[in-house]
Amino acid sequence: MNSIYNKTFKDLEEYFIENNEKSYKATQLFEWLYSKRVKSFDEMSNIKKDVIQKLKEDFVVDKLVIKKVERDKDVNKYLFELCDGNLIEAVLMMHDYGKSICISSQVGCNMGCKFCESGRQKKVRNLLPSEMVLQILQVEEDINDRISHVVVMGIGEPFDNYDNLVDFIDIINHPKGIQIGSRHITVSTCGIIPKIEEFSRLPYQVNLAISLHAATNEKRNKIMPINKVYPLENLIEVIKKYIAKTNRRVTFEYIMLKEVNDSIEDANKLCDLLKGMNCYVNLIPYNETNNIEFKRSKKDTILQFYDIIKKRNIAVTIRREFGSNISAACGQLRSKKEDL
Numbered sequence: 001m002n003s004i005y006n007k008t009f010k011d012l013e014e015y016f017i018e019n020n021e022k023s024y025k026a027t028q029l030f031e032w033l034y035s036k037r038v039k040s041f042d043e044m045s046n047i048k049k050d051v052i053q054k055l056k057e058d059f060v061v062d063k064l065v066i067k068k069v070e071r072d073k074d075v076n077k078y079l080f081e082l083c084d085g086n087l088i089e090a091v092l093m094m095h096d097y098g099k100s101i102c103i104s105s106q107v108g109c110n111m112g113c114k115f116c117e118s119g120r121q122k123k124v125r126n127l128l129p130s131e132m133v134l135q136i137l138q139v140e141e142d143i144n145d146r147i148s149h150v151v152v153m154g155i156g157e158p159f160d161n162y163d164n165l166v167d168f169i170d171i172i173n174h175p176k177g178i179q180i181g182s183r184h185i186t187v188s189t190c191g192i193i194p195k196i197e198e199f200s201r202l203p204y205q206v207n208l209a210i211s212l213h214a215a216t217n218e219k220r221n222k223i224m225p226i227n228k229v230y231p232l233e234n235l236i237e238v239i240k241k242y243i244a245k246t247n248r249r250v251t252f253e254y255i256m257l258k259e260v261n262d263s264i265e266d267a268n269k270l271c272d273l274l275k276g277m278n279c280y281v282n283l284i285p286y287n288e289t290n291n292i293e294f295k296r297s298k299k300d301t302i303l304q305f306y307d308i309i310k311k312r313n314i315a316v317t318i319r320r321e322f323g324s325n326i327s328a329a330c331g332q333l334r335s336k337k338e339d340l
């Protein structure tokens with residue numbers, strides 16, 4: 001059955017017009033779903049009975065099953081079951097500026113990054129827009145509070161599920177929808193060039209983050225197979241175009257992997273690569289997992305790396321860590337569950 005949460009505002013306007021109804025019904029429907037947060041069509045009391053009946057024939061007001069929640073003081077980790085039994089994860093982080101959620105975009109992932117738990121598990125399927133929207137709605141319901149920021153950085157490669165991603169962004173950003181401001185939405189990609197180009201043409205001011213993790217093709221090829229398809233020089237070129245077109249700052253994520261990409265030389269190469277770009281670097285202390293041999297760089301090494309970048313006048317932060325004691329790192333809750 002088709003979830004009502006798959007539908008953008010425009011889809012619903014078209015749906016009502018096709019069914020000889022006024023398009024303003026889309027506003028009413030969005031208000032019931034996203035302001036009043038009803039759980040069934042029957043609760044939509046200002047919509048005529050025959051329209052409700054038609055909606056019930058065409059759509060469902062569905063839900064994901066929350067299989068497990070792990071709670072820490074500044075992070076909650078959710079394991080969801082989809083209607084076909086697949087499992088996905090979302091992580092809620094409590095910041096001083098608000099609450100952010102890291103959502104999944106696919107069941108598994110085909111990008112095969114060597115350090116990543118999700119990549120080890122291969123893509124089963126794309127998530128529907130509704131399955132991304134419901135991660136937000138159900139976490140908000142669980143905490144009885146609003147989420148201010150959304151990052152698409154959980155399981156999956158969002159640009160390998162592009163159309164559903166764009167519908168999802170439209171629904172959560174819409175003034176009658178969940179109303180997450182576009183500047184509060186970040187999409188993270190391993191670097192699928194044609195989709196970065198498409199993304200730059202979108203009307204939304206959504207943030208883009210690039211999982212870089214290495215500053216030469218030689219190193220990046222070893223840890224991120226996607227680099228063999230879209231090599232670094234082409235990736236940097238398209239990002240420069242993206243910045244020129246959108247006038248927005250891009251984030252580069254850089255996982256610190258012990259003795260893989262964390263030397264002084266690596267830091268200098270990274271600075272050479274990013275010189276003059278409107279960007280900032282987010283250094284990520286690697287979350288070690290039992291199944292993968294990579295180790296986290298030492299604290300001093302991370303600080304040294306940070307200092308080099310800072311001295312070269314490139315904006316840089318070290319990612320604050322949330323919930324490493326409840327395996328908040330990507331894909332780890334799901335993979336633990338599958339090991340049971």
Ligand code: SAH
Nearest residue numbers: 116153154156157188189190211253286287
């Ligand atoms: N596929 C997208 C988004 C999902 S991965 C992307 O590649 O950006 C989100 C981020 O988590 C990426 O930067 C990814 O490289 C990183 N990541 C994966 N495994 C990690 C781990 N064990 N520790 C820290 N970061 C990890």
